[in-house]
Amino acid sequence: MSDSSSNTSRTIALFDCDYHKFDEHLEFYTALGFDIVYYQKAPYRYASVKMDGLTEIGFYGARNDREGINRGGCYVDVPDVREVYEQLRANLKAYFGRIPVKGTPRISRLNKTAEDWRVNITDLNENTIIIGESLGDSTTLMQEEEARVKALQSKFEKLYASAYRFAYSKEDYFAARNTLEVAFHKYVNDGSNEYVVKARVLQAEVFDALNQRDRAIEAMTLAKEIVVSELEQAALRTTYERLKELEQKDI
Template identity: 60%
Template sequence: MDKEKLVEKNRNRSVPLFECDYNLFDHHLEFYTALGFEIIYYQKAPYRFASVIKEGIGEFGFYGNKNFKENGNRGGCYIYVPNIQEVFADLKSNLKAYYGKIPSKGIPRISRINKTAEDWRVNITDPGENTIIIGETFGDSTTLMEAEDERVRELESKFEKAYAAAYRLAYSKEDFLAARNTLEVAFHKFTAGLNSDMLFKAKVLQAEVFASLGQKKQAKGAIREANEIQLTENEKVQLYSFYERLREINEDINTN
């Protein structure tokens, strides 16, 4: 190894190590190569271990656990990037080229770009159920989350509080079942006097949650109900990003 490569190898960096199923080790690596990672180390004995790397994201290591199904550990990490839109477009293009579609639900999967109180982020769940979060932050996460918690506490509308909780469950934690249940209670109990724009945003979120759970019929119903909500032209302009998300959800349902 030449001096320049050795310097790069020894620069200050972290390499997350994840467990995966020993018997599905190569299938696990296949998903990362589909994302566009390059395998830079691979061994089958005396134990299964491999490393993958992708410019702009970093390096991950994997080792096979023969008892993964019984007592395997699921891990995760957060990767900071300055260009989340470009990174996501690249990952999505690679997956589309490899699989012929974007795996957006089930295991493995990749989310859309989601906006949280802290960042723009993409969640990747690999075949071993490890979670890779790739995000472009808005600033100090502790400060931002404290401000968001304070904003939610000050909300007077029980519906808006439920929407905020469901939004966080879906996009920050990917707990779609809890998000679905939270929204169902909100729609059942707290819609009296609700503004149309808030109702529209909640229906878009509900459609995405249903789609993420593979409940196509319910997702289509939520999309239809969202499109039936009467909004002013000014509200439609302000909710442009939500209309775009609704369009993406509808395309995903009809193509996957």
């Protein structure tokens, strides 16, 4: 599997996956646009997939694969994550006729964190590939974000920042939901209208990800009922765009 024509070292991520779902697992990667560059069924199951300009990943079929065990992940740094994101979505739509955004396998929306723009891909065995476009030195940016959140006077805004990171950086929607529940129950009067709108839209997205569509609709309704100033409305442009996407989503 080595490329003798190149003297450049490279790293190939290696994930375990369910031996009995091995081929179904590979299908998702071919749907994304990866090519299968190595495949064997015996004496053990192993395959490698590659997408030019992105990455190569290897898979080992584990017979003792158990839910929640042997999960892997890697981060792929790219110069233009939006271009990659649109390509992956188009490939999935062409292959499956839809874009899987819930359950496994799935692809997340493109999200902005403190350190990057990123999209998370979770395969059938819950391995996660984060494809990101860096906004700068991650250590420095995270330190700056921690200092910014620590300096916030509003407890509501601090909890919103935590919930945002749970949802968009870690895809831990239960933690995001619970954090937002506390924010709205105890500290909603401590938040500006701008941040309350942001939190309601985030809450709607979290409920939607957890298949709680009725609660998502309720959160969206509450977000639209909040009166904001013209200045706040301008600051909330991307938030309202996301709200519109959620309203129009075909579940």
